Amino acid sequence: MGIVIGILGGLLVVILLCLLAAVLSKPTLQSQEVDSTTGQEQAIIFNLENIKAATRSFHDDNKLGQGGFGTVYKGTMPDGKQIAVKKLSVQSLQGKKEFLNEVKLVAKIQHRNLVNLLGCCAQGSERLLVYEFLPNKSLDKILFHPERSKELNWHRRLNIILGVARGLLYLHEDSQLPIIHRDIKASNILLDENLEPKISDFGLARLFRRDETHVSTRVAGTFGYMAPEYAMLGQLSIKADVYSFGVVILEIISGKKNTNIDLSPDFGSLLEWVWRSYMGGNIVDVIDRSIIESVPNDEVSRCIHVGLLCAQTNTSLRPSMTSVYAMLLNLSVTNLPNPINPTFLNLTQKDDSSHTSASTSTSTSTVGSTTSSTLYPSINDASVTDFGAR
Known part of the structure; x- marks a missing residue:
């Protein structure tokens, strides 16, 4: 009985892991998490193809500005929602540090006078940060x-x-x-x-x-x-x-x-x-x-x-x-x-x-x-x- 239970338990874990992998591999727009203490949505994982579609493959017409470690583009999602995407330089070590720093810090803070980080994308060599779009820029x-x-x-x-x-x-x-x-x-x-x-x-x-x-x-x-x-x-x-x-x-x-x-x-x-x-x-x-x-x-x-x-x-x-x-x-x-x-x-x-x-x-x-x-x-x-x- 113990052997049977152990085998069934192992199979169940394998099945759950397979299901999780299948969900994560789907080209969905985002994967959301909710903070159990505040009920607020946390950082969203965006799919690279969806961001490319939203920004028209980072077309120059959608360029909003140039920052110290990357370029910011305007994007429009399928539902019409506008976003701002910071595309960090893959050649810059500092750009990689900036990406990790913003995800770690900004995802945890909420205030009406702080820009809202919607999510991020780390797919292949790309490091992207997705923010709310503010029409009057800086x-x-x-x-x-x-x-x-x-x-x-x-x-x-x-x-x-x-x-x-x-x-x-x-x-x-x-x-x-x-x-x-x-x-x-x-x-x-x-x-x-x-x-x-x-x-x-x-x-x-x-x-x-x-x-x-x-x-x-x-x-x-x-x-x-x-x-x-x-x-x-x-x-x-x-x-x-x-x-x-x-x-x-x-x-x-x-x-x-x-x-x-x-x-x-x-x-x-x-x-x-x-x-x-x-x-x-x-x-x-x-x-x-x-x-x-x-x-x-x-x-x-x-x-x-x-x-x-x-x-x-x-x-x-x-x-x-x-x-x-x-x-x-x-x-x-x-x-x-x-x-x-x-x-x-x-x-x-x-x-x-x-x-x-x-x-x-x-x-x-x-x-x-x-x-x-x-x-x-x-x-x-x-x-x-x-x-x-x-």
Whole structure:
């Protein structure tokens, strides 16, 4: 009897495995899993042929943009649902790491100000990430466009600032473990049909223990948005995201890109220009000309002040995202602390070989320079990683 039961049990296991293999081998659109604790759908496994059909074999007409480690395409599923597919470079080791990182992290987080990862595909040599499609693309496509920037009145700009702050607050404080995004910038903030912001591109994100002050790591991110202690020393903490967010606030208010500004040659960056204007009492000069007539002075002054607090050199002086959000809403904070002069990265200075060089300075003097490749800007503003020896 024992032998018979053992044989039957073995046959049953074999049959179940065969059935499972048959199901997984079918060219179905997706395989879904549901989180038993939340009832929410988890990451979906997409079939490569279905993604190719949706994007017309990744046709150039469906190309939405080029990222640091791959290209993003628009796709339309058989039911009419639109998707955005990031096709990671198979030649890039970093692209493979980004794929695993996003699947591991983004599938576990849900927030209205974070882009929704629908699923992924790892078939053959292809590594694909499938996201919800957001019709207004990224913030930089509108904010820095000479005509489209007029669509962003002050109310919409303030709403975008608050939405990004909520998303970062969730990542830093409300997720199971703090998550550092490491690449907060206008091109990584997507806008839905109502111009509501969603933080995207978590390929460089990493978990961070709450009892850690910082970790020493290889530098990855985008020049002009990286905090100085991270860009020059490799010291990473959630305050690095705070710094990047401060830069983005100033970009949203001014309508000028931090790494490509057309200002006086006396200024090496947007941050330096805003700081000088703030210290000289000329905050009005900072405001985008297209919205200046409709901006409440108290609100825009507060946002500029908060942006400068976020971009301070001393990490201990930068506020947490909890404090930042409260200050932006003018909740429980009546008198804001005065910001201390930030470190400026000169983004416009030229050396003898006509390559862009970077130097760091405070508001009063030059304190040093660096030859690290980390501080050379990316030509297409893509995320970059500086690999150091072990």
